[in-house]
Amino acid sequence: MPRASQRPRLVDVAEHAAVSLATASRALAGRAGVSAEVADRIRQIARELGYVANPYARTLASGATSTVGLIVHQVDDPYFAEIAAGVIQLAAERGLLVQICQSGRDPGYELQQLRHLIAQRVGIVLISGSGYDDPRMESAARAELAAFQDHGGRAAAIGRHALGIDAVLPDNEAGGFALAQHLMDLGHRRIAVAAGSAGLTTVADRLAGVSSALRQRGRSPADLAVVHGDFTRGGGRAAAEQILNERPETTAIIALNDAMAMGVLSTLRSRRVPVPARMSVVGFDDVSVAADLAPSLTTVRLPMTEMGRTALTLALKPRTNRPRRRPTGHLLVVRDSTGPAPRS
Amino acid sequence: MPRASQRPRLVDVAEHAAVSLATASRALAGRAGVSAEVADRIRQIARELGYVANPYARTLASGATSTVGLIVHQVDDPYFAEIAAGVIQLAAERGLLVQICQSGRDPGYELQQLRHLIAQRVGIVLISGSGYDDPRMESAARAELAAFQDHGGRAAAIGRHALGIDAVLPDNEAGGFALAQHLMDLGHRRIAVAAGSAGLTTVADRLAGVSSALRQRGRSPADLAVVHGDFTRGGGRAAAEQILNERPETTAIIALNDAMAMGVLSTLRSRRVPVPARMSVVGFDDVSVAADLAPSLTTVRLPMTEMGRTALTLALKPRTNRPRRRPTGHLLVVRDSTGPAPRS
DNA sequence: ACCGGCAACGTAAGCGCTTACGTACCCTAG
DNA sequence: CTAGGGTACGTAAGCGCTTACGTTGCCGGT
Structure with a gap:
C-alpha cells in the first residue's frame, strides 16, 4: 500500500x-x-x-493526546455557546483541538457521550451544564471520570460540583440571594420563581439562595411560588403562564436562567402585562442578548467565556490530590426589567 | 515504557x-x-x-480519519451556533467527532485555522461563514482545499460559494429581494440598509437582492442609504446611529442579518423611535431569539441547523467531478417589527 | 597517561491498529 | 485420484512518530 x-x-x-x-x-x-x-x-x-x-502517530507513540473533549447541553444555547467560545479560544492559543459533543440535557445520553469521548482517547475532558439529581447517572459519570483520571486523563467541570474533578463554580446560591434581595428592596412581596428542571443541582442552588434571602427578611420560603419547567425559552413561557393563572397576585418573577427569563418576558408581552410597571422580571447568567431585550433584563452576570477558559486552564495544570474548586465572580446587573412593586 | x-x-x-x-x-x-x-x-x-x-492507531494504519473539522466565525453567534448544532447532531449519529475552530471573522486567521485542521489530518473540513472579497485569501483557501481534496480529504462550505468545493447555499439574493419587496408593499420609500462588512460576499448578495427589488419597482438603488458595519449587534447599533443622524427621513431599515437587526432595535429603543410606528426593521437569518424580541422581528428564515446537517451529508457522499451546490429554502417571516410607512 | 563523565548523536523497539500476502483445508470437477 | 479454486484463517510488514538505551568523542581531573 x-x-x-x-x-x-x-x-x-x-x-x-x-x-x-x-x-x-x-x-x-x-x-x-x-x-x-x-x-x-x-x-x-x-x-x-x-x-x-502527524498527531495520530505522535499520540500513538507517546500516549499524550492534545485534544480536549467538551460536553455541553446544547451549543446553540447562548450560555453554553459562550462557555464553548472560551474553551475554543484558549485551546487555539495552546495549539489544542476541541472536540465538542452535545448531551441534549439528557443524563443518559450525556454519560454515553462521555464514554465515547474517553474511548476516543481525548486527553482532557471538560464537562459543563448542570449536575443531575439522579444519583445513578451522576455516580456513573463520576466513576467514569475517576477511571479516566487514573489512566492519566485530565478533567474539569464547569458549573457542577459532584463529579469529583476540578471545577469552575459560580456561586449560584449567592446569585439567587442577590436577586431576591434586589426584588425585596424594591418592595416586592409576592415573588414567583420560574425554575429549571427540579433534578438539576444548579436549580437547587439558585433556589436555595432565593429562599435564604427570604428567611433573612423574616419571611417564609414556603410563600414562594416555584414552578418547574426546563431551562429554555419555552420552559419560561409555560412557567409564566402557570404563574399568571395560579398566582395572579405575583409582582415579580425570578427566572433561574436568562433563557427562561426571555420566555417569561415573551408571555408577559403577549398577555399585555407591563414590565416592570406591573411585573418585575429577573434572569440569571447575563447572556449577551440580555442587555438587548426589551425591556433589558436585570440578571446576575456570570463570566461564561472566562469560565470556559478557566476550566481548561485548570485541566492543563498538574493534577492535585483533591479536586480543586475555582469560584467565579458574579454580579447583579440591574436593568430595566425590574422596578418598584406596584401599589395595589 | x-x-x-x-x-x-x-x-x-x-x-x-x-x-x-x-x-x-x-x-x-x-x-x-x-x-x-x-x-x-x-x-x-x-x-x-x-x-x-484506538482511533489513533486505526487512523495511522488505515489513513482514514473519522473526524470532521468545522470552521465558524464565532460559536457564540447564534447563526453559527445553530449551524454547529446541526453538524454536531449528524456527526454524533454517524459516530464522527467534530473538531471546532473559530476564525473570528478574520480571513487571515481563518486560513491559518484551515491549514491547522488539515495539518491535524481531519478527514472532512466544513467551512461556514461568509466568503471574503479579498481575492488573495479566498484563492489561498481555495488552493488549500483543492490540495486537501486531492489527497482524499472531503470538504463542504456553508453559505459561501467561491471555494471550489461542495456548498450549501441559501438564496441570499432572493431573501434580500423579499425583504425589500415586503417593505415597499407597506409603502416604505425611504429605506436604509445596515449592511455587514463590505468585503463579504453574503453582504453583496443580500444587497443585490434589495437593489433588484427596487429596480423592479422602477426605483433607483442609488436612493438606498447603505451603511456598512460588521455583522454583530454592535455593528447594528452603530449603523442605526448613523442612519438616524444622516438620513432622518428613513422609515425602514433592512439589517442584513439578525444580529445587526438586534443592534438596530436597541438603538431605536434608546432613541425612543417607536417600532414599527415610526420605523420598520427587518433582519435576516431568523435566529431563534428573533421571535422573542420586542417587537418580534420580521426576517428571512434560513434553516441553519439543517444547513449544517446537509453540509456534512454532502461531504460524506462520494465526491463528484464538479462541486455540487445544494440550495436551501428561505422564507419571509413577517412579525411585529414591520408596519405601514408612517404618513409624514 | 588513564579514566570517569557528559554532551551529542544514532539505533531500534515499540505504540495499536490495517491489510497484502501466504498457507492450510475442503470441496468439486475432470 | 488429482488438479484447481475458493474459504477461512495466520503471518508479518508497515503507518509515523517517541524514547530507552548504546555509542562515540571530547573534556578535565588525578
Whole structure:
C-alpha cells in the first residue's frame, strides 16, 4: 500500500538535515541532547518543508493526546455557546483541538457521550451544564471520570460540583440571594420563581439562595411560588403562564436562567402585562442578548467565556490530590426589567 | 515504557477469542473472510471487554480519519451556533467527532485555522461563514482545499460559494429581494440598509437582492442609504446611529442579518423611535431569539441547523467531478417589527 | 597517561491498529 | 485420484512518530 498522505514526514526532515530520526524528533520537541546549531538547522528545514507532525502517530507513540473533549447541553444555547467560545479560544492559543459533543440535557445520553469521548482517547475532558439529581447517572459519570483520571486523563467541570474533578463554580446560591434581595428592596412581596428542571443541582442552588434571602427578611420560603419547567425559552413561557393563572397576585418573577427569563418576558408581552410597571422580571447568567431585550433584563452576570477558559486552564495544570474548586465572580446587573412593586 | 492506556486492545480480544489479530480486525470491521460463528464470538468478546478501537492507531494504519473539522466565525453567534448544532447532531449519529475552530471573522486567521485542521489530518473540513472579497485569501483557501481534496480529504462550505468545493447555499439574493419587496408593499420609500462588512460576499448578495427589488419597482438603488458595519449587534447599533443622524427621513431599515437587526432595535429603543410606528426593521437569518424580541422581528428564515446537517451529508457522499451546490429554502417571516410607512 | 563523565548523536523497539500476502483445508470437477 | 479454486484463517510488514538505551568523542581531573 502506498503512503496515504503526501505530507512531509519526520524522516523527510531528518534526511534533508542529514541527521537521525531521533535527533530530528528531539530538536522539534525542543528537548535536550541536540546542539543549538543542529536544532536550528532542523527547525529551519522543517519550516521550509511545511512539516507538521502527524498527531495520530505522535499520540500513538507517546500516549499524550492534545485534544480536549467538551460536553455541553446544547451549543446553540447562548450560555453554553459562550462557555464553548472560551474553551475554543484558549485551546487555539495552546495549539489544542476541541472536540465538542452535545448531551441534549439528557443524563443518559450525556454519560454515553462521555464514554465515547474517553474511548476516543481525548486527553482532557471538560464537562459543563448542570449536575443531575439522579444519583445513578451522576455516580456513573463520576466513576467514569475517576477511571479516566487514573489512566492519566485530565478533567474539569464547569458549573457542577459532584463529579469529583476540578471545577469552575459560580456561586449560584449567592446569585439567587442577590436577586431576591434586589426584588425585596424594591418592595416586592409576592415573588414567583420560574425554575429549571427540579433534578438539576444548579436549580437547587439558585433556589436555595432565593429562599435564604427570604428567611433573612423574616419571611417564609414556603410563600414562594416555584414552578418547574426546563431551562429554555419555552420552559419560561409555560412557567409564566402557570404563574399568571395560579398566582395572579405575583409582582415579580425570578427566572433561574436568562433563557427562561426571555420566555417569561415573551408571555408577559403577549398577555399585555407591563414590565416592570406591573411585573418585575429577573434572569440569571447575563447572556449577551440580555442587555438587548426589551425591556433589558436585570440578571446576575456570570463570566461564561472566562469560565470556559478557566476550566481548561485548570485541566492543563498538574493534577492535585483533591479536586480543586475555582469560584467565579458574579454580579447583579440591574436593568430595566425590574422596578418598584406596584401599589395595589 | 509501560503501556500508557489500560484499555483493552485488539490483541486482547484476539487472545480471548483464540484467533489472530487479522481475524479479529476483520470480524470487528465486518469484512469478509471470517466465518459467521467466529465473527459473532469475536464481537461478543469485544463487547464484554469493553473494547473500542484506538482511533489513533486505526487512523495511522488505515489513513482514514473519522473526524470532521468545522470552521465558524464565532460559536457564540447564534447563526453559527445553530449551524454547529446541526453538524454536531449528524456527526454524533454517524459516530464522527467534530473538531471546532473559530476564525473570528478574520480571513487571515481563518486560513491559518484551515491549514491547522488539515495539518491535524481531519478527514472532512466544513467551512461556514461568509466568503471574503479579498481575492488573495479566498484563492489561498481555495488552493488549500483543492490540495486537501486531492489527497482524499472531503470538504463542504456553508453559505459561501467561491471555494471550489461542495456548498450549501441559501438564496441570499432572493431573501434580500423579499425583504425589500415586503417593505415597499407597506409603502416604505425611504429605506436604509445596515449592511455587514463590505468585503463579504453574503453582504453583496443580500444587497443585490434589495437593489433588484427596487429596480423592479422602477426605483433607483442609488436612493438606498447603505451603511456598512460588521455583522454583530454592535455593528447594528452603530449603523442605526448613523442612519438616524444622516438620513432622518428613513422609515425602514433592512439589517442584513439578525444580529445587526438586534443592534438596530436597541438603538431605536434608546432613541425612543417607536417600532414599527415610526420605523420598520427587518433582519435576516431568523435566529431563534428573533421571535422573542420586542417587537418580534420580521426576517428571512434560513434553516441553519439543517444547513449544517446537509453540509456534512454532502461531504460524506462520494465526491463528484464538479462541486455540487445544494440550495436551501428561505422564507419571509413577517412579525411585529414591520408596519405601514408612517404618513409624514 | 588513564579514566570517569557528559554532551551529542544514532539505533531500534515499540505504540495499536490495517491489510497484502501466504498457507492450510475442503470441496468439486475432470 | 488429482488438479484447481475458493474459504477461512495466520503471518508479518508497515503507518509515523517517541524514547530507552548504546555509542562515540571530547573534556578535565588525578
